[in-house]
Amino acid sequence: MIGRLNHVAIAVPDLEAAADLYRNALGAQVGAPQDEPDHGVRVIFIELPNTKIELLNPLGADSPIQGFLDKNPAGGIHHICYEVEDILAARDKLKASGARVLGSGEPKIGAHGKPVLFLHPKDFNGALVELEEV
């Protein structure tokens, strides 16, 4: 069911400093910052040859990653995103297996303009899993 790893998201306390680290120390291809007000995040994508790293920083007062940064002030790996062909079919299969979908259970439009869902980390070995329809 799951396909490619679309991205690994890392929450960072300072987006520009993190971008500099990836650009200069790690020599990676770093995109421009993008505000995602609907998701409460400002993001920069690092383009690797086979997938992406998404650097996440809070945007606005109710950012869903503020709590993570409060607990992990230096930042940390926040979630992994797997691609699926049919997000509603994937959701229904996962729910039937006992996995919990976060929020309303209905897909939202994610950072790439595609429908996304998040799955409960307690059902996935402590890893927050995003599914993105491609």
Next chain:
Amino acid sequence: MIGRLNHVAIAVPDLEAAADLYRNALGAQVGAPQDEPDHGVRVIFIELPNTKIELLNPLGADSPIQGFLDKNPAGGIHHICYEVEDILAARDKLKASGARVLGSGEPKIGAHGKPVLFLHPKDFNGALVELEEV
């Protein structure tokens, strides 16, 4: 400098249960368990079309991931591994930029028989980064 994302490693409290979850609920291609006594881990690789997920479970009394599981009993995303062409050149560039290399600073042979190094998470936004020469 960094190339492909070689894998994302997830520490799990029950390797067989995690493998079943990836095989059945997520419908992924799941490999056979492999003991890595030199690294104190038992691993299962999940083969995605563009990269791998490495499920990690402690092996032996001095496993380097036991402390992580003590702090995170449900498991969690443990590290990300980037490929590099020349691990000594990468190490020296990173050290010159101020990043700290864990352990002796000399590469060890990793799970794929290739030289690997780990970088200090405090220098990488709280993310434990492995470099693997390919």
